[in-house]
Amino acid sequence: MKRRCLVAALAMAAGVFSASAGALEFRSVKETGVALYEAPSLTAKKLFVVSRYYPVEVLTSQKEWSRVRDATGGIAWIPTAALSSQPMLLVVTDKAEVRAAADGAANVLFTVPRDGVVEMLASPSAGWVKVRHRDGAQGFVRILDVWGL
Incomplete structure (x- = not known):
């Protein structure tokens, strides 16, 4: 009986997680x-x-x-x-550093303050996402610094 309850609970949990995994x-x-x-x-x-x-x-x-x-x-x-449907990202840290490459050691091109918005240019990869500022400047920002992915 306990095993059937456990199996049923696991099945329900799997259904919930698969439904929310969309x-x-x-x-x-x-x-x-x-x-x-x-x-x-x-x-x-x-x-x-x-x-x-x-x-x-x-x-x-x-x-x-x-x-x-x-x-x-x-x-x-x-x-x-x-x-x-234009993909935009909101800066959620005090300041997001936009770098020349998807690397923490790359040169900082510009910064965006909290609640600033940048356009997402490519899908995130390895913790970074390519973005464009409204003035046209482009670079890479850590995905942890932005919301909207």
Whole structure:
């Protein structure tokens, strides 16, 4: 009896983990001044306003609305039309150093302060991701310094 309960519990846990192991969907906000709402309605309470390029994780979508999570873990609703598929990353450390190569010993090209946003240019590899600043400068940043992957 104990063995059957253990097998059932393990099977349930495996189902939960495999269901949550799907790819995360990150999007960015298309324009400045987009409100995030408590519910999927323009008449719902506005929770806060986000700026252009701000990355969010899409949890679910229904009709014209998407339920999203931000870097702080906050959950809100946003009109799906306000989202872009342009991959943007939010700096979550005090300062992200963008380097000439994917190597901690490489020259620092520029830094991005906390809450700064950079565009992701390539998939992460070996703890680094290639990014571009809005002024066009490119380099590599540690994935631990950014959110939105």
